[in-house]
Structure formats: C-alpha cells, structure tokens
Amino acid sequence: MNIEILLYIAAFLAAILGLVLAFITLSYRSLIQKYFALRKENEEMVASAKQKSDEIIKDAQDKAQKIIHESEMISVDTKKILDEKLQSATVQQITEFTGFLEKAQSDMNNVLGNLSKDITTESIREIENFKKSLESQTLKAEDMLKNVIADSNKKLDSEMAIIKEKRINELDSQIFEIIRKVSKEVIAKSINTKDHEDLILEALNEAKTQGLIS
C-alpha cells in the first residue's frame, strides 16, 4: 500500500521535473536568439560610426590644408608690417625705460641722501643719550665705589684693631712667659738644697702664723 503511494508520488514528481526542464530549455533558446540579434545590431552601429568619423577627419584635413595655404599667402606682407611695428615699439620702450631708470635713480639718490641725514641725526642723538647714560652710570659707580671703599676701610680698621690687640696680647704673653722662664731658671740655679729646705720650713712656719696649722 505504502509502496504504491510512494510510486505515484515519484511518478508525479518526475512529470513535474520533465515540465520544468522543457520550460528551461525553451527559455534558454529564446535568450540565445536575442543575444545574437543584439550582437549583429551592435556590429552595424560600430561600422556606421567608423564611416562617419572617417568622413569628419577627411573634411578637417581638407580645411586645414586650405587654411595653411591661405596663411602662407599673407605672411610675407604681414611680417614686414609686424617688423616695422615691433621696431617702433622697441624704440619707444627703450626710451620710456631709460626715462624711468633716470627718474628712479634720482629718487633713489634723494631717498639715500635723506636717509644718510636721518641716520647721522639719529646716531648723534643716540650717542648723546648713551653719553649721558654713561656719565650717570659712571657717577653712580663712583659713589658706589666710594661707599664700598669707605665700608672696607671701616671693616679693615676694625679688623686691624682686633689683630693689633690680639698681637699685643700674644706679645705680652710671650714676653712675660720668657721673663717667667728665665726667672725660673735663674732661681733654680741660684738656690741650693739648704735654701730649699729653709724655704719649706719657712712655708710651714708661715702657714702656722697665718692660722692654717693649729
């Protein structure tokens, strides 16, 4: 039962597939025919355009040859006139240019002359200003230097006084150290053992007299 149904279905599908293939084949054939018709039409249009362009080029060549011929005919006269005009214009241009140069040089000389005067005047003014400034600064520097020297002198005097006092004290110590040393040496040499013993006993007696020993 099932197999039969399947066979029917398969036969039906095969019929449909056959119809579809026939339709595709017909459509393809129609398309090929259109392609060939268009191709032919295109080739005809290209050939026609080429023919037209060849004609246009030929006309242009003819016209050009004609124009060249005519221009050669008038160039001799024209050149003569043109040379004369050119020479005249050149002379005029040179004259004008020479005049312009002379005027420019004159103007330049005037400008330079004025400029030189201005520079001189400005330079003198600047130099005067600089001179004044220099004088002012010199005076200030002098004052400053005087103050510095005065301060230095004061400081130097003060330091000298301290050094002097220190040296005097050192000298004082040295002198009296020498005196003390010499005196000690003299005393040590001049006092004999008996004198020393007497001095010690004298010291003991003095201590008793003073009330240290009781």
Added chain:
Amino acid sequence: MQPELENQIYDNLVTNEDVAKLLKCIDLLLNTMYQNDTVEFDRVLNTECDVWFSEIVRNLDVRGVEKGAFLKNISKKIKGLDEIIITIHKEPNERLKEAVKSWIDANLGTKVIANFENKKSILGGAIISYKGKYVDYSLEKRLNSVIAVMKPQLMKSLVTTGTS
C-alpha cells in the same frame, strides 16, 4: 696598748710612705698568725718590716703584750693619723724629712704624718694642705706676683723703646 710603744711607733713614722710600709708589714704578720705559721711570721718580720718595728714586735712577749691584738690596734690607730700634704719641687731627702718631722712634732704633735708631693714647676718653697685648708708659699707664686707688679712698667718701657 702601752703608750710608750705607741709613741715609739709614731716617732718612727715620718711620711705616708712609712705608714704604707708599716701597714703592709702588719697585714702580712696578721695573716701568718691566722695560719699559725711561726716560721713565715719570722720571715716577714725579718724581710718585710723595718728593724725598729721588728724589735718592738719581738719584745712584745717579754712585755706580756698579746701580738695579734697589738698589731690590730696599732694598724687601726695608724690609719686614723692626720696628714699634712706638703707639695715641694722635688723628692725630699732624709735631712728634709727629719727637719719636717721635727717641725711637725714640735708644732702639731706626733700623730701627724707628712705626705710629700712633687711638682717641679713650683721652683721652691711649699704648697701646704692640712685638714681641708690650703695655702701656697711656693716660689712660683711669689715670682708671678713680682712679674704682675713689674708688668705695667715693663710694657710701658717696651712701648716707649718701640716707638722711639
């Protein structure tokens, strides 16, 4: 303790060095006595102690004085003796020690010991210190006093000489 023995000991003690030597001798003798070593006792007496003290100790038995008690007692008394410190410029000789001893006996009594200290810079004389008091009778001090008096005049003459 018998006073004459005590005084005899003080008479022989002049300086703190004598005291130190005697105290060392007594300590050694007491040690030998604790050990009942009579041979060592005699050796110490003959070699470590002064002759005068050895004689005193040897005669203790004759006097009927017990040695141990005597030595302990004398050691204690010697340690309590007053001391006068005498600073002098060099080591004292025996003559000076005797002279000072005589002076101390005459002025302070026998129970004061001289402690000599040396200071070369004092030149001569003495600096004396006794029972917390101190006085300087050295030649150095006298010299400094003289120089201090001379100083202004000397400086004046130096300045005058320098400027003339």
